[in-house]
Amino acid sequence: MLSVHAGAYSRAGMNTRWASVRDSVAIVAYVGPVRAMDAVLIGDSVFAALRPYALALSGAVPRGEGLGARGLRFLARPWDFSPPWVREAIERARVEPIEGGGWRLSGRFEDADVTHDFVLDLNGKSEPQRLRIQHDGDERSLALVRYGPIRKFDIGRRPQWVEWTRGTTRARLDIEEHERAKLASIWHAPPPDPDWTVLSLDDPRGRELLHRLLGVIDEVTP
Numbered sequence: 001m002l003s004v005h006a007g008a009y010s011r012a013g014m015n016t017r018w019a020s021v022r023d024s025v026a027i028v029a030y031v032g033p034v035r036a037m038d039a040v041l042i043g044d045s046v047f048a049a050l051r052p053y054a055l056a057l058s059g060a061v062p063r064g065e066g067l068g069a070r071g072l073r074f075l076a077r078p079w080d081f082s083p084p085w086v087r088e089a090i091e092r093a094r095v096e097p098i099e100g101g102g103w104r105l106s107g108r109f110e111d112a113d114v115t116h117d118f119v120l121d122l123n124g125k126s127e128p129q130r131l132r133i134q135h136d137g138d139e140r141s142l143a144l145v146r147y148g149p150i151r152k153f154d155i156g157r158r159p160q161w162v163e164w165t166r167g168t169t170r171a172r173l174d175i176e177e178h179e180r181a182k183l184a185s186i187w188h189a190p191p192p193d194p195d196w197t198v199l200s201l202d203d204p205r206g207r208e209l210l211h212r213l214l215g216v217i218d219e220v221t222p
Contacts, residue, residue, distance in 0.1 A: 006169040025076045044069040059201030153178035
């Protein structure tokens with residue numbers, strides 16, 4: 001179940017399906033019986049459809065923009081620390097004990113274009129509790145992720161909930177089921193009507209809409 005709060009906008013109780021295979025992530029959200037949103041990230045390409053508004057975004061994630069495509073995939077499944085670039089950064093991180101129990105890992109995610117500092121808090125069982133990512137030398141958070149208690153599902157362990165914060169935008173996913181993806185219920189999306197507006201990420205309007213969806217503002221996220 002997904003809830004989203006962005007400034008004056010608020011929507012709770014969206015039944016959401018989340019599927020991930022290798023470098024692909026697909027998200028489908030329903031408001032009641034209505035399919036309201038589709039988002040697909042395949043490699044460096046992203047497609048997002050806001051069906052009630054007959055509006056879509058499509059294009060390649062620009063290199064050096066935010067966390068880039070690989071960072072978006074990680075944030076879309078922040079419970080998965082297995083990608084080599086994530087695992088290697090954590091292994092190089094500075095480790096400090098946290099008062100009351102647990103550990104704080106401070107390090108950097110690096111690639112050829114940009115560097116991002118991160119702070120990852122773990123509890124006494126080495127389970128994630130809080131992840132903050134920011135630009136190198138910038139106090140503003142690029143993304144803040146909070147994790148609920150770890151729960152055992154039929155095919156693995158996941159947090160009971162995950163919450164993302166960026167600027168004025170806050171989204172929370174409550175994980176009720178975790179099972180192998182039923183691709184038939186994910187990929188066969190109704191096609192856009194001819195009168196839809198499809199904005200490219202190369203279009204300033206598309207970039208502005210993407211920034212609004214991600215809550216990009218000049219405030220500091222705590």
